[in-house]
């Protein structure tokens with residue numbers, strides 16, 4: 001081994017034995033291998049750290065997504081609960097279910113456990129069973145609403161054909177009761193409702209129906225009879241004029257005549273009679289407006 005210094009001094013020659021050189025070579029080799037190993041470890045560590053950082057970011061993102069998902073499933077459950085409550089009330093109104101078969105019926109203002117659910121900051125973890133439950137509930141509610149729609153569609157036609165309003169605005173005099181006949185003075189049952197109104201006041205159909213009589217006789221004078229369906233008919237007596245003809249279809253509130261005093265009448269009034277299966281019933285049961 002010759003060491004050449006940078007100064008002007010002459011080079012010095014150092015002599016080593018072959019054994020020393022071999023030992024030095026061996027040591028250098030071992031040191032080199034150790035260095036290589038450490039470097040490799042370091043590189044591996046760096047790469048691992050990079051992966052770890054990426055994974056941690058991914059994990060945080062996924063946690064956020066899961067949290068958003070959980071809270072949206074929670075919202076969905078609350079909305080389904082509101083819909084189920086609404087369907088329950090409609091079922092009771094429609095007479096499809098009894099009130100005790102509908103949980104929570106009568107608690108106006110929504111489900112009672114709403115506040116607890118809203119106050120909890122972190123929603124509980126969603127299980128697949130819970131998800132299945134939500135889907136099952138949604139399917140049940142959908143089916144139930146289908147039944148309700150059918151029911152109300154049928155009911156709408158029936159309700160439109162059920163007398164429900166005053167046929168004329170005026171002052172009820174004789175009701176559906178025993179009274180002294182104004183002509184004979186004898187006790188006689190009055191099968192209708194007399195409504196006093198000024199002559200010419202419009203008389204309207206209290207429900208949809210078909211005119212089955214538009215005629216005149218000695219007792220009812222000019223009178224009209226409407227068939228509403230479900231065995232219900234209505235009669236309007238003592239009209240001044242008749243505005244409809246037999247076979248004509250009328251809608252609720254369509255004018256059918258004017259108040260008069262024709263037939264056995266002592267003053268302008270409407271004799272209003274409601275018959276169910278041709279038996280006179282109290283017309284007050286068919287007036288639901290004030």
Ligand SMILES: [Zn+2]
Pocket residue numbers: 174190192193194270271272
């Ligand atoms: Zn009468």
